[in-house]
Amino acid sequence: MQKQKTFGPQELRWWRAVARLSLLDLRWRVGLQIGVDAACLVLGLSAAYLARFGQPPVADAGFWVIAVLAACLLYVTGTALHLYLGRYRFGGFDEVLALTCSVGLATLGIVVVDAGISRPGPLPVGVLPLAGAVGLVAMFGIRYLWRLAEKRGRRSQRPDTEPIIVFGAGDGADRVLASMLHTPDSPYRPVALLDDDPRTWNLALSGVRVRGGREDIATVASQTGARTLLVAIPSADATLLREITEVAEEAGLTVKVLPRVVDLIDGRVDVRDIRDLDLTDLLGRCQIQTDVSSVAGYLTGKRILVTGAGGSIGSELCRQIHRHQPEKMIMLDRDESALRAVQLSIHGQAIADDEAVVLCDIRDVEAVDALFDRHRPQVVFHAAALKHLPLLERFPGESIKTNVWGTLAILDAAVAVGVERFVNISTDKAANPTSALGYSKRITERLTAHVGQRARGVFVSVRFGNVLGSQGSVLRIFASQLAAGGPLTVTHPDVTRYFMTVEEAVELVIQAGALGGNGDVLVLEMGQPVRIADVAKRLAARAARPVEVIYTGLSAGEKLHEELFDDNEHDIRRHHPLISYVSAPPVERRHILDLDPWGQPESARTALRQLARCEDLGVQPRLEAEIPVQPRPGQTPTAVAHEQ
8 A cells, every 4th residue: 555645844834835825826816807807897888888878987976886886796696606716717618608697697687776776777777788798798808819819828938849730620630739739848839730621721720720731741841840740630541641641751741640539538639649650550540440349248258268369369359358358268379478478468467377378289189178178168269370371381281280170179179068159260361362371271261161050159250361560460570670770571562461450350350259140251341452562661761771672572372462352252241341241161071181281291282272272072061960070180089989
């Protein structure tokens, strides 16, 4: 427990002195405010008197009695409404509302008093509401001039602030401009607004004028001396950011951005939210708006198993699943360091005897069976896989052992304990596959569909492209090459890839788990593909020293352009605008067991290709009940007898 801080006698005297000065300052300001408002109300009465009688009320004693009474009533009503007690910010909207009520009540009091005086009174009763309205307008005007002078004072009080151009003239720009001008220690001074919408070109926000569109970036930068451009559009997608960044960098400007809409707290933008533009923004700022909570009820109170929990997808799955309060979440991986890291990220500490953290290889059939039998999960997310394309081309047998047979082991164990929902994580390389990785992942889609036809639960696969920042991703490779001084290696000048942030991918995976039907392959929306050469050039341009970009040629099995759909698949979106539904032809278990991972690499690759491309469909399929149970790799005869 934190010890409470105590103050000595000298410190207490100092704080009391500060408090007395603050109280005196408050009283001075409140007194000035009362005086200004009373003068405005008297001004309104004088204007009404002049309009009615054609002469100023200098010598009219009755008028001055009414004026003094009006000032007193204003003080009483304003105090009752906390207007003169320091509750409201001078010139703020809350104060304006209280001021309007106070003047209205004071005017009503004057009308009552004036009507009770024997006729003729100092002022006709019908003129008094006009006097109150004129006085209120004067009060508003003084507050507006005060706020305007205060705002201009803030803009000019710190000449050391950095001039900045703001792109976007919407709500995001309005809020960030207000934050820049009202934050005393703001490092930025807005000097111009830009927007592509011609309808905004006569607009001024907080005194900052819109001076054109993106084609005027270089001109405005030269005129204002700005060296930074802020894209104040929280909903900007990756395409817009790339286009604006290209123009801005050509003009010698550094680009900064605001957080995404979903990352803002209560939708509020603060000057401290401004950050540097990074490559994630340029590649994957897809702004996918998802409502996971509306469909993630199937996770709450359930026993959930995540394989490959230490990987990029698996670890983010664990973090997001944990938010939905499952009964138990079992995290499985063969990498002990990765398991410890994801445990720390969720619980803030590494618990050595945590039964939910399981060190296991999915190739170990007996260990997998024992794990499922012990925890009996109700929902399984299968993210464990080998995914390094060039290495799997050299060693295709390893993709059989882990990606194919490992998935078979997880599926069999899931069926044995009656799993309610099974989600197999696939990849875009499974569409029209050309590599051992793509073949093996396509086979897992077919295998999951086959089990889904016969099991009680729902078995689906989810397919998407590259995940930004994941292990082995191009961004990590480029970062390592830059740290080593270059060069950056790209396989081909025209090679393109789909990208998505890991958070967005996992949100859609969780939703797909709720929306998919048996045998479905759900394809996540990936936006537009990105040229890898453009990414490399942009990184090289930002490097502190010159870095060369070289082209190495496509690797064996690598595509120039990845695809999300097979040739015979169609983009059908049944329930969610960002999730497409396709079907995978089921593959029988015996074809999986016929694969030989220990033979020649070319033979293993050929067998994978034939199975992935449905070249085995010439064999008449049999019902699962007709197929005798065959031993899986590593399965003991006792386990086989138990299944039979």
